Amino acid sequence: GAVVSQHPSWVICKSGTSVKIECRSLDFQATTMFWYRQFPKQSLMLMATSNEGSKATYEQGVEKDKFLINHASLTLSTLTVTSAHPEDSSFYICSASRLAGVPYEQYFGPGTRLTVT
């Protein structure tokens, strides 16, 4: 149990376009979902935390108008990178915590590699 999927697994887009990444908890209801970005050979940096039905909480330095997060249900959160630029190219990973189970344990998706040309 506790499987998280992401779609797409990789995407290439042109500069100036928007890209939507989906994060789904497949077999559990997620209280909270998290979005991270990871540059090559670096650690994960938390971008934002989202709870179902409420606005996401963004970390300092993360532009909320650029990285739109929607958490419409207990099993789905989306991250939209708006007006993407080459510097937005990165590995984006989501995670989810479930309503029941080990407190604060996060289950991670497989990641989405975004390349902006």
Place this chain on the structure above:
Amino acid sequence: SQQGEEDPQALSIQEGENATMNCSYKTSINNLQWYRQNSGRGLVHLILIRSNEREKHSGRLRVTLDTSKKSSSLLITASRAADTASYFCASNTGGFKTIFGAGTRLFVKA
């Protein structure tokens, strides 16, 4: 920086040897977790240790926690080539927010 520190940044060992990775964090924690990441993949949860625990075992993994020094270590015994990956510690300070360390890249030579 939000991140904790991990050392070494990279570690190369022979199959069968033990691998030790260390992690330090900055603020008081509720728990600390270790994750593994294969290249270009998502994270796999390995083990969680609570702030009132000092040591925890899971198979070939042994994690220690020293809250007075704000540090933790992950020991992988009898390493295998398949253990080659990056390993991250992640500290939880309360609620759901988790701060990741910089990671250690482990390479196990067959």
